[in-house]
Amino acid sequence: MTISSQEKNLFQDISFSAHAGELIAIMGPSGIGKSMLTRAIAGFLPSALTAQGSIRINGSEVANVPLIQRAASQRPAFIFQDALQALNPLVSVGGQLTLALTSSRTRPNKAQKQTIVSLLEQLGFESPKDTLGKLPSELSGGQRQRICIAVGLLSSTNLLVADEPTSALDPITEREILRLLSQSVKDNQLAGLLITHDLHTALECDKLLLIDDGQMLAFGPPKEALAGSTHQFCCSLRDLIS
Numbered sequence: 001m002t003i004s005s006q007e008k009n010l011f012q013d014i015s016f017s018a019h020a021g022e023l024i025a026i027m028g029p030s031g032i033g034k035s036m037l038t039r040a041i042a043g044f045l046p047s048a049l050t051a052q053g054s055i056r057i058n059g060s061e062v063a064n065v066p067l068i069q070r071a072a073s074q075r076p077a078f079i080f081q082d083a084l085q086a087l088n089p090l091v092s093v094g095g096q097l098t099l100a101l102t103s104s105r106t107r108p109n110k111a112q113k114q115t116i117v118s119l120l121e122q123l124g125f126e127s128p129k130d131t132l133g134k135l136p137s138e139l140s141g142g143q144r145q146r147i148c149i150a151v152g153l154l155s156s157t158n159l160l161v162a163d164e165p166t167s168a169l170d171p172i173t174e175r176e177i178l179r180l181l182s183q184s185v186k187d188n189q190l191a192g193l194l195i196t197h198d199l200h201t202a203l204e205c206d207k208l209l210l211i212d213d214g215q216m217l218a219f220g221p222p223k224e225a226l227a228g229s230t231h232q233f234c235c236s237l238r239d240l241i242s
C-alpha cells in the first residue's frame, strides 16, 4: 500500500499480513505516519490523503472504502490514545456496550446483559453492574480503555487497532491494559495492530512492523525484525536493548 497527499508520498510499498490471534506492534519515529497507516486500514483517512494498493480484511478489498460504507466484518474496532474520543460522552457504558453487541439501542435481553457483565468481569471490573449505569466521564482513564476493548470484543469485527492506547495512563495501568489487549487478541482469535513507542511493549508482541523514511524497514517476529535492518532507526532501537 502507498499513502500520499498531493504534495508527497507518506509511505510507499508497505505490505504485511495480520493473522488471527496475532498482535503486531507498529513502531517508527514520531510524525512518520503510523496513525495514517492504521486510519487507511480502518477507512477514515483524512480527505487530503489517499491510499493506493490493496487492503484486504477477511478476504474483501477495502482500500479507500470509508468505514461507514463497510460491512460490519470489515470495520476494525479502533482504540485511541484518549478513550473519551471513542466513547459517546452522553450515553451510559451499558448503552454503548449494548449497541456494540446488538447494533441497536433497544434494552438488552437477559442473555445479552449477562454476556456484557461477564465480559466486564473478565476485563477486571469489580462491580460490572454498577459500571453499566455510568457515563464515560465517571470512569478513570484505564477503565475507559477497558470499555473500549469491551466495545471491540462485542462488535463483530476480527481486527482490533490500538493507536498508543496507554500513553495517557500510569505504568501499572498501562501494563494491565496491554496484558488485556494481548489476551483478548489471543482468546478471541482477532488480528491486532498496536502503535507503540515503547520497545519493551513491542518486544512482547508477536510481530513488529518498523517504518521510517516513507518505507517499511522490517516486519517479522520482533527480535528478527530489529536485527533485519541496518537503518538508523533500527540501530538506535537495538542499542536500547544491547
Ligand SMILES: Nc1ncnc2c1ncn2[C@@H]1O[C@H](COP(=O)(O)OP(=O)(O)OP(=O)(O)O)[C@@H](O)[C@H]1O
Binding pocket: 005, 010, 028, 029, 030, 031, 032, 033, 034, 035, 036, 037, 046, 047, 048, 049
Ligand atoms: N489531516 C491531514 N491531512 C493531511 N496530512 C496529514 C493529516 N494528518 C496527518 N497528516 C500527515 O501525516 C503525517 C503523519 O502523521 P501521523 O499522525 O500518522 O504520524 P505518527 O507516526 O502516528 O506520529 P506520532 O508518533 O507522533 O503519533 C503528518 O506529519 C502529516 O504530514
